[in-house]
Amino acid sequence: xxxxxxxxxxxxxxxxxxxxxxxxxxxxxxxxxxxxxxxxxxxxxxxxxxxxxxxxxxxxxxxxxxxxxxxxxxxxxxxxxxxxxxxxxxxxxxxxxxxxxxxxxxxxxxxxxxxxxxxxxxxxxxxxxxxxxxxxxxxxxxxxxxxxxxxxxxxxxxxxxxxxxxxxxxxxxxxxxxxxxxxxxxxxxxxxxxxxxxxxxxxxxxxxxxxxxxxxxxxxxxxxxxxxxxxxxxxxxxxxxxxxxxxxxxxxxxxxxxxxxxxxxxxxxxxxxxxxxxxxxxxxxxxxxxxxxxxxxxxxxxxxxxxxxxxxxxxxxxxxxxxxxxxxxxxxxxxxxxxxxxxxxxxxxxxxxxxxxxx
Amino acid sequence: xxxxxxxxxxxxxxxxxxxxxxxxxxxxxxxxxxxxxxxxxxxxxxxxxxxxxxxxxxxxxxxxxxxxxxxxxxxxxxxxxxxxxxxxxxxxxxxxxxxxxxxxxxxxxxxxxxxxxxxxxxxxxxxxxxxxxxxxxxxxxxxxxxxxxxxxxxxxxxxxxxxxxxxxxxxxxxxxxxxxxxxxxxxxxxxxxxxxxxxxxxxxxxxxxxxxxxxxxxxxxxxxxxxxxxxxxxxxxxxxxxxxxxxxxxxxxxxxxxxxxxxxxxxxxxxxxxxxxxxxxxxxxxxxxxxxxxxxxxxxxxxxxxxxxxxxxxxxxxxxxxxxxxxxxxxxxxxxxxxxxxxxxxxxxxxxxxxxxxxxxxx
Numbered sequence: 001x002x003x004x005x006x007x008x009x010x011x012x013x014x015x016x017x018x019x020x021x022x023x024x025x026x027x028x029x030x031x032x033x034x035x036x037x038x039x040x041x042x043x044x045x046x047x048x049x050x051x052x053x054x055x056x057x058x059x060x061x062x063x064x065x066x067x068x069x070x071x072x073x074x075x076x077x078x079x080x081x082x083x084x085x086x087x088x089x090x091x092x093x094x095x096x097x098x099x100x101x102x103x104x105x106x107x108x109x110x111x112x113x114x115x116x117x118x119x120x121x122x123x124x125x126x127x128x129x130x131x132x133x134x135x136x137x138x139x140x141x142x143x144x145x146x147x148x149x150x151x152x153x154x155x156x157x158x159x160x161x162x163x164x165x166x167x168x169x170x171x172x173x174x175x176x177x178x179x180x181x182x183x184x185x186x187x188x189x190x191x192x193x194x195x196x197x198x199x200x201x202x203x204x205x206x207x208x209x210x211x212x213x214x215x216x217x218x219x220x221x222x223x224x225x226x227x228x229x230x231x232x233x234x235x236x237x238x239x240x241x242x243x244x245x246x247x248x249x250x251x252x253x254x255x256x257x258x259x260x261x262x263x264x265x266x267x268x269x270x271x272x273x274x275x276x277x278x279x280x281x282x283x284x285x286x287x288x289x290x291x292x293x294x295x296x297x298x299x300x301x302x303x304x305x306x307x308x309x310x311x312x313x314x315x316x317x318x319x320x321x322x323x324x325x326x327x328x329x330x331x332x333x334x335x336x337x338x339x340x341x342x343x344x345x346x347x348x349x350x351x352x353x354x355x356x357x358x359x
Numbered sequence: 360x361x362x363x364x365x366x367x368x369x370x371x372x373x374x375x376x377x378x379x380x381x382x383x384x385x386x387x388x389x390x391x392x393x394x395x396x397x398x399x400x401x402x403x404x405x406x407x408x409x410x411x412x413x414x415x416x417x418x419x420x421x422x423x424x425x426x427x428x429x430x431x432x433x434x435x436x437x438x439x440x441x442x443x444x445x446x447x448x449x450x451x452x453x454x455x456x457x458x459x460x461x462x463x464x465x466x467x468x469x470x471x472x473x474x475x476x477x478x479x480x481x482x483x484x485x486x487x488x489x490x491x492x493x494x495x496x497x498x499x500x501x502x503x504x505x506x507x508x509x510x511x512x513x514x515x516x517x518x519x520x521x522x523x524x525x526x527x528x529x530x531x532x533x534x535x536x537x538x539x540x541x542x543x544x545x546x547x548x549x550x551x552x553x554x555x556x557x558x559x560x561x562x563x564x565x566x567x568x569x570x571x572x573x574x575x576x577x578x579x580x581x582x583x584x585x586x587x588x589x590x591x592x593x594x595x596x597x598x599x600x601x602x603x604x605x606x607x608x609x610x611x612x613x614x615x616x617x618x619x620x621x622x623x624x625x626x627x628x629x630x631x632x633x634x635x636x637x638x639x640x641x642x643x644x645x646x647x648x649x650x651x652x653x654x655x656x657x658x659x660x661x662x663x664x665x666x667x668x669x670x671x672x673x674x675x676x677x678x679x680x681x682x683x684x685x686x687x688x689x690x691x692x693x694x695x696x697x698x699x700x701x702x703x704x705x706x707x708x709x710x711x712x713x714x715x716x717x718x719x720x721x722x
Contacts, residue, residue, distance in 0.1 A: 257411050258444035262458035262509070263432035272457070276448035 035340075038333040045327035058334045064127040068093065068106060069120050080119060090121050131335065134313040137225060141232075141314065142293040149233045150240060150285050157244035158274075171245075175238035182235060186302035189231045193217035193303075218304055221311035228299050228312060236292065240285050247281030248274070283354045287347055294343050315339045361435065361512035361545050362387050363408070367417035370403055370569075377403050379569040380417065385547065390539050393549045394556040395566035396592070402517055404566070405549045409438050409515050421513065434513075437506035441518040443498045445490050445505070451477075452486040455504045476507040479541065480534075496527045503538070516548040520555065532558060553593055557581070565589050567719045586629060587718025590641050590710055596673060596685045599647075600639040601658075602714065605632050613711060615640055619659045619679035625709045632713060639718075641710035644673070647686035647702040649694075656701025660684060665694045676700060 039058055043051045072080045073089045081089045093111060096103040106125055112132055114123035126132045160171045177185060192199040195216025204212045217227040251274060259269045297316040300306060306313040306321070315335055323332025363385040370378035377400045385391050393401040406412040408419060410431035419427055426434050445454045453460070455476055459469040477483045480500050490498055499519055506514055516535070520528045536559055539546055550556055556563050557577045565572040565580065565588070573585040577593075584590035590598050603615040606622060613632055616622035625640065632638055642658075650656045663683075664675035672692045676684040686702060694700070712718060 252442065252444070254440050254442050254444040255446065257409075257431075258438070258440065258446075258505075259457075260411070261409060261431045261436065261438050262505070263461045265461075268461055272446065272449075272461075276446070279448070 035333040035336045038330050039337045041330050043330045045324065045329050047327075054330075058330055059338075062128045062131050062331075062334055062338070064109065065112075065132070066106065066109070066125050068103070068123050068125055069117075070096075070123060072119050072121075088116075088119065088121075093123070093125065130310065130313060130318060131315075133310050134315050134318040134335075137311070137313055138294060138296060138315045140225065141229060141296055142290055144229050145233055145293045146286060146289045148229075149237055149289055150282075152233065153237045153240035153285065154244050154278075156237065156241040157248055158270075160241070161245060161248045171242075174241055177235045177237075178239040180235075182298045183302055185231070185235050186299050189227075190218065190303055193227050193231075195219055219308055221309045224304055224308060224312045228296075228303060232293075232296070232299055236289075240289060243285055243288075244278065244281060247278045251277040279354070279356075283351070286354070287350055290346060290350065291343055294339060294346075361422045363422075363513055363545060363547070364420045365408075365417065366420075368404070368407065368414060368419060369416035370400070370407060370412060371415040376415075377569050378407070378415075381566075381569075381571055383564060383571065383574060385545060388543045388545055390546045390548065390559055390561045391564060392556040392560035392562075393547065393564045393566055394551065394553060394592075395572075397551055399566045400569040401549045401551075401566045403569075405438075405515055405517055405547060408513075408547065409436055410434055411438075435511055436513045436515055437509040437511035438515040438517065439499070439502045439506050439519045441521050443490075443495075443502045443522075445498055445501050447490050449490075450486070451482070451488050451490070451493070451501050451504075454490070454501050455486075455508050457505060458509045472508050472510075476504040479507060479538070480504050495523050496531060499523065499531060500534075503535070507538075507542070512545065514542075514544055514546040516546065518550055519548075520550070520552070528555075535559060553595065557593070563593075565592060567592075568721070570720055572720050583628065584641075584710065586720055587639065587641070587712040588720070590712070591718070594643055594645075596644045596687060598710075599642045599644060599684045600712070601642060601678065601684065602680070602682060603638050603640045605634055605636040605638050607634050608632060613638075615711065617678075617680060621657045623657055623706050623709075625706045625711050627711050629710065630713045632711065637714040639712045639714050641712060642684075642704055643708065644685045644687040645689075646704050646708045647684075647688075648704060649674075649686065649688060649692075650701050650703050652701070656703055658684075658702040658704070660700060662694055662696045662698055662700050665696055667691055667693075674700075676702075 040053060040055055041051050042054050042058075070090045070093070073091055075081055083089060093103070093106060093109070097105075097107040097109070109125040109127045110129050111123045112126045112129055114121055116122075156174055160167055160174065195201070195214060195218075198214075198217070200217065201214040205214065215223060217223050255273050255277075256269055259273050264272060295316055296314040297320065300312050300314050300317045301320075304312045306317055316339065319332045319335040319339070321332075322328045322335065365381050365383045368378060368381040369376060381404060383391070393404060395401045403412060407414050410426070410429060414427045418425060421434060421436075446457065449457070452473060455473045456469045459472065464472075473486075474483070477486055480503060482497065482500055482504065485493065485497060485501075490501070493501065499522075503519070519535070520531050523531060532555055535548075539559075548555070548559060560577055562574060563577055563580055564574050567588055573580060573589045575583075575585075580589060580593045584593065587600070591600070601617065601620060603617045603620060606614045606616055608614075608627070609624075611627055612624050613627045614622055614624050615638060620640070647658070658678070660676040660678040662674055663677050666673040669691055671690065672688045672694070674686050674688065674694055676686060678684055
């Protein structure tokens with residue numbers, strides 16, 4: 001067997017891996033470089049005009065952000081104009097950028113958010129608000145999902161790591177949502193979150209004897225993103241539980257016995273034996289969750305389409321929306337590249353923060 | 360410092376009884392070794408003392424306090440494991456002081472006790488290293504150090520040297536012996552290696568199938584084994600058992616013979632036998648003396664293998680009824696395989712056992 005031509009011939013090996021390599025190249029490697037290239041053009045999906053190289057113009061458009069200070073409107077005597085409710089009146093940015101040369105740079109930009117500072121108004125203005133909202137939502141999603149999902153997964157792993165009768169049933173149950181397609185899960189959770197007769201509302205209603213009013217979880221800008229976070233955490237928590245579990249099982253039971261004899265409590269055993277023993281697993285889990293969370297798309301696409309009021313826009317959803325919905329391939333590519341750089345940077349920072357300081 | 364007493368100690372895993380009624384009293388400062396073949400329950404017994412295994416029946420007392428249901432940390436014991444069980448992410452210093460960190464002992468006192476243990480084991484220069492930077496022997500030293508820092512009333516060792524290579528094992532064995540002298544603490548040591556048992560122990564407990572076969576000083580076990588199992592287990596190479604027939608019986612001795620053994624009167628210490636019984640004559644390889652004159656010998660056979668070790672020569676002999684016999688002859692001697700050989704021995708150093716059963720104490 002070991003001498004068969006199949007295992008010895010180098011050419012056969014390459015030939016056999018060719019289909020796989022071709023597919024990977026065609027659908028992952030080539031598009032990756034395409035994205036870089038297209039992001040510096042004005043390419044559209046279907047267009048009669050020839051493609052033009054525009055350099056970093058797309059990036060400038062999308063990433064343009066500035067802080068402007070607006071002075072209150074004053075009457076002839078110099079007093080601040082207030083409306084009937086006493087709110088200070090400010091000039092409109094659009095008018096300023098047309099009339100005032102100092103504000104010309106902000107032409108076409110819109111206020112993303114702002115706040116009051118003394119008498120003046122500070123505003124963060126951006127050229128592409130949708131991108132910035134998607135970025136904020138995605139970062140928020142990652143910031144909540146990564147620690148919560150990782151933490152719950154660790155808790156579950158500790159629970160199912162005990163030698164109990166029927167423990168495999170629990171492991172299976174917790175792992176089950178991972179096996180189900182995220183699209184199917186999202187569809188099902190749409191029913192759960194339904195505002196009129198959803199399972200969640202019914203449950204809350206019954207448990208509180210009607211004290212908690214029904215909420216349209218996905219239709220309300222203040223709850224939609226949270227609802228999607230909760231569902232996403234539930235769906236993939238089993239996967240990370242299994243990774244934690246494999247890490248837990250590499251820790252020698254003798255270490256726990258030694259800790260027990262030395263007088264360590266359950267918490268101290270976790271603190272001094274379990275947690276240090278899980279360090280490599282923790283790095284893996286955190287990086288994997290972060291990368292998965294940044295790729296948030298299917299849930300949004302199935303459940304909310306970015307709404308209501310853009311409260312669930314995500315970067316990947318925007319990339320797809322622009323590239324295919326609006327046929328703006330270069331716009332979608334720019335988001336993809338920015339997302340790539342962002343995830344790469346965060347992963348590198350995480351690896352640096354969790355590096356092995358021992359050696 | 361403490362005494363320890365076990366009475367009627369049993370351990371069951373489901374229907375299987377692995378420790379079947381153990382009664383041992385251990386004096387303050389005594390070094391006791393549990394020895395037996397693998398699977399005999401010696402480690403389980405030690406883990407019961409440590410509190411890592413529940414006690415199914417009987418009583419375990421440390422310093423006259425019943426500790427059956429006490430947590431390991433409250434029993435005043437320290438344990439050294441075969442696999443060292445030192446914490447891989449902590450430095451040697453942190454490992455040594457782990458118990459004190461847990462108990463929130465003030466820093467100065469912790470440092471002082473850690474230094475003292477390090478001094479006893481001569482490893483002050485290793486304190487800032489990580490376990491991954493240590494050799495097997497050094498790791499086990501750290502584990503022993505951690506036990507010392509606890510200042511326990513009883514030290515428990517679970518085959519501490521089994522993972523070390525032969526040369527290191529001998530060094531560490533001597534160190535543990537010295538440590539016992541220096542600390543004077545009560546120590547219980549589990550091993551399957553009878554050399555460790557013989558050299559270290561004040562008293563040896565021989566265990567087989569969860570039953571104590573014999574408790575006694577090393578030389579007592581060697582010279583007066585209580586049964587055939589102990590006789591065969593203690594001593595290296597192990598004792599020869601020659602099938603013989605009992606020809607006549609006095610009140611404390613018997614006349615035995617076989618095809619290859621001329622009739623000889625040997626003391627009957629262990630079991631009462633009667634004339635006509637089949638028996639086994641136990642002869643230690645070291646006590647067989649070869650003789651050049653065939654007529655002078657008592658035991659006859661053919662040489663089948665000669666191993667020269669320098670300090671002694673070990674020969675394999677096929678007796679006339681074709682049982683295998685090993686003799687360890689002092690000094691370097693030359694023999695030729697295939698030749699006839701005869702041995703003499705001191706009848707008072709022979710042991711007579713019944714041929715029935717497996718030779719061990721059973722319940």
